[in-house]
Amino acid sequence: MSRMRSVLRGCGSYLPARIMTNAELAAMVDTSDEWIVQRTGIRARHIAADGETTGMVGLKAAEAALADAGILASEVDLIIVATATPDHTFPATATYIQAELGITQGAAFDLQAVCSGFVFALATADKFLTSGAAKTALVIGAETFSRILDWEDRATCVLFGDGAGAVVLRAEEGTGTLADRGVLTTHVRSDGRYANKLYVDGGPGSTKTVGFLRMEGREVFKHAVINLAETVRHTFEETGLSGDDIDWFVPHQANRRIIDATAHKLGIGEDRVVVTVDRHGNTSAASIPLALAEAHADGRIKPGQLVLIEAMGGGFTWGSALIRW
The missing domain is CATH 3.40.47.10 (Thiolase/Chalcone synthase)
Structure with missing residues (x-):
């Protein structure tokens, strides 16, 4: 029995240029590379530049995903941005990305489930696409967590970094079996x-x-x-x-x-x-x-x-x- 599937057509990512190593953190708080690696496996993280917003990093990841998919922005009718660090209380960061991509149709909104946000956003987009409410979706996870870190708290500041990733999903007919894409x-x-x-x-x-x-x-x-x-x-x-x-x-x-x-x-x-x-x-x-x-x-x-x-x-x-x- 056929059914609609949300097929992943492209991926994209963006990481800020600045890389902060464990050695740099060790000069800021009472920690060490050995301590961080042993407990977390983390050796480095990317940090957004001054003025580099969540919307900006999300936009770059979205553009990369669209290019990878070979799909025009004008074909997108749903944008969901999963983020716990939006640029503003409102409007949604997704609407900024929508405008920058020149998209005027469909819906764009943010979703907040912190680290689970991308999974929640993917599940939400899947419901839109398989129900026929949308045809092509951009699902973006974008964060500038460095903006909400207490850089004197060694238990948390060593863990987080900034960046964005995105996927393009398109509604396509499948067979309704696990063999479907x-x-x-x-x-x-x-x-x-x-x-x-x-x-x-x-x-x-x-x-x-x-x-x-x-x-x-x-x-x-x-x-x-x-x-x-x-x-x-x-x-x-x-x-x-x-x-x-x-x-x-x-x-x-x-x-x-x-x-x-x-x-x-x-x-x-x-x-x-x-x-x-x-x-x-x-x-x-x-x-x-x-x-x-x-x-x-x-x-x-x-x-x-x-x-x-x-x-x-x-x-x-x-x-x-x-x-x-």
Whole structure:
């Protein structure tokens, strides 16, 4: 029985030019390269320049994705930007990107699920495309997390970086089987009881300030491994697949230990895991599309392969998606 699928037609990414190494951080706070690498796997991260906004980095990733897809901006009728660091309270950063691309049709809006944002945005775009509400979508993860970091808090400032990644999705008819190209299944979850474990201590409705990121690292680690394995197990139960069937696992790049522990729980070998956290740090909603774009560009991910993505972020939010490339 035929059904519409959201087929991934292109990927793009952008990283700010400035690279901040662990050695540079060690000169700012009481930390060391050894301490950071041992606990997180991070060696460097990119930092947006003064005046380089979330919208700007998102736009560059979107342009790269459209070029990779060979699709004109005028064909796009849906833009979703996943970000926890928008340029303004409103309007949405997505509308800035829409205007810069010269798009006047369709809808553009931001989605906030922190590090899970790209998975949530992909799931949302999939619903638009498979229902017939849109035909071509830009799904963008863009962040300038350096703007909400307390650079005196060594527990958090060493973890995050800036950047953007984007994918182009197009509604195309499939057979309704797992052999179809495109998004095959998505699962998203939230549990607000844990909001105080990972949050920003400000906002227009509370302190009237932007605030800084705060985190209880051990609690986040514990919940991340459990929740991420749970959401992927739902995918396996729904599809009848297992870790052996996955060609590439592209997790949220938060911490190398979380990535390794989750892959082990799912039975996915290290040789099938895409890792960029060592060079990018945690770029929140941008981390998965950045990793997808890199593995696509260097030829690791090939047409027809099964790609599993997953993420967990503040809220707590978490989710996964299975895509046939």
